Amino acid sequence: MANIKLTIQYEGTNYIGWQKQPKGDSIQREIEKAIKQITGEEVDLIGSCRTDSGVHAIGQVANFHTNSSIPPDRFMYALNSKLPEDISIVKSEEVAKDFHSRYDAIGKRYKYLIYNHPIRNPLYRRFVYHVFYPLDYHEMNKGIRYFIGTHDFTSFMSANSNVDNPIRRIDQSFLSREGDLIIFSIEGNGFLYNMIRIIVGTLVEIGRGVMKPHNIPHIIESKNRELAGPTAPPQGLYLEKVYY
Amino acid sequence: MANIKLTIQYEGTNYIGWQKQPKGDSIQREIEKAIKQITGEEVDLIGSCRTDSGVHAIGQVANFHTNSSIPPDRFMYALNSKLPEDISIVKSEEVAKDFHSRYDAIGKRYKYLIYNHPIRNPLYRRFVYHVFYPLDYHEMNKGIRYFIGTHDFTSFMSANSNVDNPIRRIDQSFLSREGDLIIFSIEGNGFLYNMIRIIVGTLVEIGRGVMKPHNIPHIIESKNRELAGPTAPPQGLYLEKVYY
Numbered sequence: 001m002a003n004i005k006l007t008i009q010y011e012g013t014n015y016i017g018w019q020k021q022p023k024g025d026s027i028q029r030e031i032e033k034a035i036k037q038i039t040g041e042e043v044d045l046i047g048s049c050r051t052d053s054g055v056h057a058i059g060q061v062a063n064f065h066t067n068s069s070i071p072p073d074r075f076m077y078a079l080n081s082k083l084p085e086d087i088s089i090v091k092s093e094e095v096a097k098d099f100h101s102r103y104d105a106i107g108k109r110y111k112y113l114i115y116n117h118p119i120r121n122p123l124y125r126r127f128v129y130h131v132f133y134p135l136d137y138h139e140m141n142k143g144i145r146y147f148i149g150t151h152d153f154t155s156f157m158s159a160n161s162n163v164d165n166p167i168r169r170i171d172q173s174f175l176s177r178e179g180d181l182i183i184f185s186i187e188g189n190g191f192l193y194n195m196i197r198i199i200v201g202t203l204v205e206i207g208r209g210v211m212k213p214h215n216i217p218h219i220i221e222s223k224n225r226e227l228a229g230p231t232a233p234p235q236g237l238y239l240e241k242v243y244y
Numbered sequence: 245m246a247n248i249k250l251t252i253q254y255e256g257t258n259y260i261g262w263q264k265q266p267k268g269d270s271i272q273r274e275i276e277k278a279i280k281q282i283t284g285e286e287v288d289l290i291g292s293c294r295t296d297s298g299v300h301a302i303g304q305v306a307n308f309h310t311n312s313s314i315p316p317d318r319f320m321y322a323l324n325s326k327l328p329e330d331i332s333i334v335k336s337e338e339v340a341k342d343f344h345s346r347y348d349a350i351g352k353r354y355k356y357l358i359y360n361h362p363i364r365n366p367l368y369r370r371f372v373y374h375v376f377y378p379l380d381y382h383e384m385n386k387g388i389r390y391f392i393g394t395h396d397f398t399s400f401m402s403a404n405s406n407v408d409n410p411i412r413r414i415d416q417s418f419l420s421r422e423g424d425l426i427i428f429s430i431e432g433n434g435f436l437y438n439m440i441r442i443i444v445g446t447l448v449e450i451g452r453g454v455m456k457p458h459n460i461p462h463i464i465e466s467k468n469r470e471l472a473g474p475t476a477p478p479q480g481l482y483l484e485k486v487y488y
Contacts, residue, residue: 009365009366009367010366011366011367011369056367058367076363080363080364085364085366085369086366086369087366088363088364088365088366089363090363119320119324119332119333119334120324120329120332121253121332122253122254122255122329122330122331122332123253123255123300123302123371125255125329125330127367
């Protein structure tokens with residue numbers, strides 16, 4: 001039995017998210033269906049993490065076990081011929097029998113795109129968070145450094161999430177600009193539910209002057225979701241890379 | 245009566261194109277409907293040119309005459325509140341009574357995006373032409389210079405189009421690269437039906453080695469559509485700017 005690792009890109013717009021649920025189309029289910037079509041097997045596809053409806057992936061990772069004789073590197077082509085156009089397998093390879101996409105992940109990188117322009121851009125509407133009031137890039141840039149390090153991120157987690165341990169380590173957190181796009185990149189050992197979207201919502205509050213960069217340490221220490229900014233919308237978020 | 249000039253962005257995916265037709269949603273009709281909703285007037289919206297289904301615009305220009313008392317620069321906001329999300333007015337202004345978007349245009353700039361990668365990218369699928377076999381960028385770059393100047397472009401026009409004069413002047417024609425994207429930019433005094441898409445289809449034939457750069461002058465001289473390459477798909481094409 002072979003353990004196949006897939007690297008996956010998708011546009012999350014038309015899905016309820018990565019994870020299969022009783023109702024609605026999920027990316028996980030679409031790929032499991034495609035695997036069934038080419039191998040006849042009902043597999044459990046294990047993703048590195050969930051992504052919400054509207055969230056995109058450039059480098060999601062998942063694995064499954066199969067008795068199929070399809071060469072590991074050919075799964076990519078076979079699956080892409082069955083998958084809808086908004087999901088694409090960009091790599092398939094055989095990995096160690098005990099490799100587990102979720103448990104073995106040691107880090108993840110995400111990016112979040114903010115389109116900062118007074119007028120909406122129809123070409124971007126599924127791919128960015130449109131903020132029409134002016135944002136102070138330099139103030140936002142001062143704010144993000146405070147996230148780096150190991151912190152209890154309870155303030156940056158959806159209020160009703162259940163986690164045993166809200167402590168995460170952030171290794172990188174930086175901003176860049178391309179024209180009217182502000183790009184936030186963040187890398188760490190893991191992220192709580194909605195954590196990046198709440199961080200972005202907080203950065204936007206800093207960018208419009210409602211919060212100050214030096215408020216961040218206090219918000220972190222408070223362990224109080226209400227002190228952080230609102231949850232930014234999903235369509236600006238991209239899972240870029242999973243580290244093993 | 246005021247003559248209002250609009251600068252318009254749109255994603256062409258869900259439309260039959262710019263021009264209204266008996267059946268199907270067109271960008272022209274959507275904007276005329278929005279104008280009616282805010283002014284009560286049935287106007288003729290004059291576009292600088294047609295764009296096909298799937299073709300996008302970053303700077304389409306159109307004008308219409310109105311008795312409305314809405315300040316010219318506010319039309320943008322009023323129309324955007326009525327328009328679907330895949331159409332956006334990015335500028336509205338009053339112009340001379342006799343300004344005509346189509347007759348007064350002296351030039352246009354388009355760009356065309358080719359995604360050159362063995363695997364499709366789901367995030368790009370509505371916005372690029374995906375060419376999965378490797379393209380020789382340098383050969384393509386040698387080819388494009390031959391389009392510059394004033395030529396009879398009959399070979400690069402849909403075989404069944406009706407035009408009095410197939411002569412056009414191309415002022416700029418250049419390629420650039422960003423990662424796996426090849427970006428073709430072209431500027432001229434006007435373009436025949438499908439001309440840019442046939443030029444791109446020909447460039448791709450050069451890029452994959454089926455045609456040679458020095459074939460271009462011969463193809464132009466032949467005035468024979470069959471000697472040029474196929475028509476590239478619409479979704480890579482963007483109307484960038486109209487010059488007056």
